[in-house]
Amino acid sequence: MQKLKADIFVIGIILIAALLFFIIPRVMNRQSENGEVEFWQDGKLLYSYSLSEDRIVSIQASDGGYNLVLINGGSARVTDADCPDKLCIRQRSISENGESIICLPHKLVVQITSGKESDLDAVAN
Amino acid sequence: MKGNIAYLGLLLAFALILSYIEALIPFQFGIPGIKLGLTNLAVILCIYLIGYREALLLTLSKAVICGFLFGNLTMIFYSLSGAFFSCIIMVVMAKSGKFHLPVISAAGGVMHNIGQIAVAYLTVKTYGILYYIPMLILSGLVTGILIGIAATLVMPYIKKVIVKREGNL
Numbered sequence: 433m434q435k436l437k438a439d440i441f442v443i444g445i446i447l448i449a450a451l452l453f454f455i456i457p458r459v460m461n462r463q464s465e466n467g468e469v470e471f472w473q474d475g476k477l478l479y480s481y482s483l484s485e486d487r488i489v490s491i492q493a494s495d496g497g498y499n500l501v502l503i504n505g506g507s508a509r510v511t512d513a514d515c516p517d518k519l520c521i522r523q524r525s526i527s528e529n530g531e532s533i534i535c536l537p538h539k540l541v542v543q544i545t546s547g548k549e550s551d552l553d554a555v556a557n
Numbered sequence: 558m559k560g561n562i563a564y565l566g567l568l569l570a571f572a573l574i575l576s577y578i579e580a581l582i583p584f585q586f587g588i589p590g591i592k593l594g595l596t597n598l599a600v601i602l603c604i605y606l607i608g609y610r611e612a613l614l615l616t617l618s619k620a621v622i623c624g625f626l627f628g629n630l631t632m633i634f635y636s637l638s639g640a641f642f643s644c645i646i647m648v649v650m651a652k653s654g655k656f657h658l659p660v661i662s663a664a665g666g667v668m669h670n671i672g673q674i675a676v677a678y679l680t681v682k683t684y685g686i687l688y689y690i691p692m693l694i695l696s697g698l699v700t701g702i703l704i705g706i707a708a709t710l711v712m713p714y715i716k717k718v719i720v721k722r723e724g725n726l
Contacts, residue, residue: 439660442650446667446698454691 467529469508471501472541483508483527483544493538501533501542508542510535561607564719565615568607572599572619573626580627591696594666594704596623600644601662601708606719609648616644631680635673642672658712659705666701667694 467483471491481487481503488511489501499520500512509525510533520535529546575595582593596619603612620640624633647665650656656664670693678686 435655435657438655439657442656442660442664443698446663446694449667450691450694450698453687453694457687 467506467527467544467546469501469503470541470543470545472543474539480545491538491540493540495538497538499535499538499540508544509533510542513538561611564607565603565611568599568603568615569618569622571602572596572615573622575599576619576623576627591670591693592700594669594697594700597643597662597665597669597701597704598708598711600640600665601647601658601705602712602715604647604651605658605708605712606715609652612648613641613644616640634680635676638676639669639672643669657705658709659702662705662708663698663701666697666704668697670694670697 468480469483469489470480471478471489473491474494478491479489481489483503483506486504489503491499491501493499493515497514498512499510499515501508502511507525507527510520510523513520513535515535515537517537520533520538520540523533526533526542526544529544532541532543534541573596575598579593579595599619600612600616603615617637617640620636621633624630624636628636643665646668647661650661650664671690674686674690674693
């Protein structure tokens, strides 16, 4: 009986540790959002803004059109555009490193880049 | 000690065979580092049947030899640190005599994964690795308990053999 109590105690500690390690990175990551929103047009980088500052960016296209990009609460999305297909408005908002919104008619790419490396590129087994 | 060396060699061979079998079993969850940890069986048997110091020796030599046989140099560092922490915690818990074997083995499995991820973090310095920790802890817990149960079942038979042999010597 004494042994069983000690067993349960140890397993409890292990489970709590797992839970802590599950929660901590997620909470910390939320606080340190240091991603950048990059605006590329025709293969050239126009602007780069921080994800953590809310703002509205208006981008003029070469054909006279425009895209409005809203950066809000750590994510970015296209709120308005006068491109013919409006696909950029329908794409979901982006917040993770590498995610992008593309407006083909205006040759615009809105992409998130992050200061930190987000993924492993190789794994030794 | 003289008799023990033979048993240690036997257990080391046992551990190597187990790690070979483990390499054959496709047990992949898409998360690096998760494995059955069958070789832990040999370490547990060594802790209970031979001794604590010998168990540590077995663990370290097992990690190095396994690394050269089935892995590479980086893998040796990963498994060395994992095996070292795992063995230390199991020896401490076994010495205290307050825990059941499956729980000791589970703690060993968890520490093995934590030791490995610590080295992995030091080498690649990638924050993203930390996201794997909860999965690694849980998998270490589950596989550790399973290996512990297996060890509990096997122990009486091996004990019989070892005692018999010593009687003959």
